[in-house]
Amino acid sequence: MVSVIFPAAGAGRRMKAGKNKVFLELAGAPILLHSLLKFSSLPAVGELIVVVAEAEVDYIGRLLAEVRGLKPYQVTAGGAERQDSITNGLKLLNPEADVVLVHDAARPLVSLETIEAVVRAAEEKGAAIAAVREKNTIKAVDAAGFVRETPPRENLWEVQTPQGFRRELLLRAYEKAAEDGFLGTDDASLVERLGEHVFVVESEYRNVKITTPEDLLIAEALLACPGERLKRTASTALKAAVAGLKAHWKKH
Ligand SMILES: Nc1ccn([C@@H]2O[C@H](COP(=O)(O)OP(=O)(O)OP(=O)(O)O)[C@@H](O)[C@H]2O)c(=O)n1
Numbered sequence: 001m002v003s004v005i006f007p008a009a010g011a012g013r014r015m016k017a018g019k020n021k022v023f024l025e026l027a028g029a030p031i032l033l034h035s036l037l038k039f040s041s042l043p044a045v046g047e048l049i050v051v052v053a054e055a056e057v058d059y060i061g062r063l064l065a066e067v068r069g070l071k072p073y074q075v076t077a078g079g080a081e082r083q084d085s086i087t088n089g090l091k092l093l094n095p096e097a098d099v100v101l102v103h104d105a106a107r108p109l110v111s112l113e114t115i116e117a118v119v120r121a122a123e124e125k126g127a128a129i130a131a132v133r134e135k136n137t138i139k140a141v142d143a144a145g146f147v148r149e150t151p152p153r154e155n156l157w158e159v160q161t162p163q164g165f166r167r168e169l170l171l172r173a174y175e176k177a178a179e180d181g182f183l184g185t186d187d188a189s190l191v192e193r194l195g196e197h198v199f200v201v202e203s204e205y206r207n208v209k210i211t212t213p214e215d216l217l218i219a220e221a222l223l224a225c226p227g228e229r230l231k232r233t234a235s236t237a238l239k240a241a242v243a244g245l246k247a248h249w250k251k252h
């Protein structure tokens with residue numbers, strides 16, 4: 001069984017919306033809901049663990065109760081850093097979960113194909129991450145503002161989520177990071193420190209992390225393109241979810 005942890009406890013500072021960006025609307029539904037419904041549509045996924053800020057736990061619990069089509073879920077409080085939030089999510093794992101995915105709630109455009117490919121690779125190889133080939137030239141710059149190095153682009157990949165792991169490996173990696181006081185910017189970096197191999201699954205550029213206001217415009221534009229509109233119209237789960245939410249908002 002696959003468990004999915006959704007870190008959603010950020011403050012969304014770079015989005016400058018004055019609230020947690022995962023509650024902003026994208027194509028008529030909160031960003032968080034796009035992510036939860038997408039994973040819920042996959043048979044292999046058995047549970048969702050949604051990690052939000054402590055002050056949002058009750059609100060999200062009530063909100064999700066109105067949404068149809070979600071896999072069994074739990075909502076818990078996150079911590080100061082993304083890694084702390086995931087640490088809290090890991091404590092709730094169903095004992096039957098053999099593969100754990102971590103997916104930023106702020107990446108609502110991930111495709112089902114990418115999720116399935118990450119699950120398969122995590123099962124086979126132990127650890128797998130979604131990523132795209134770097135399109136820009138990347139430079140390492142020192143504190144004084146001078147270029148120190150231009151790493152060859154053919155070796156560079158821009159890393160996304162989902163990131164998937166055999167349960168035991170991810171738990172071991174998080175324990176070791178806690179012991180060493182190591183803070184990484186993704187989950188795979190914790191596994192890499194154990195000397196384990198992490199497989200890269202080629203993903204799509206459209207799997208953007210909604211971070212700054214222009215990302216939301218890009219995501220709206222991607223969802224509005226003809227092929228996507230068709231898919232969206234066909235998404236009864238999303239429509240039913242939004243109907244439930246609108247009723248909830250009217251009541252509260
Ligand atoms: N303490 C934190 C920080 C981040 N996240 C989550 O991790 C994902 C990726 O983080 P990021 O895009 O940096 O989100 P924010 O931290 O909200 O953004 P910012 O850094 O601009 O405040 C988001 O889904 C975010 O909600 C989290 O669960 N707990």
Ligand SMILES: C[C@](O)(CO)[C@H](O)COP(=O)(O)O
Nearest residue numbers: 082104159160161185186209
């Ligand atoms: C995990 C991640 O999405 C990979 O790109 C990313 O590192 C999370 O970003 P954050 O801004 O550090 O939360």
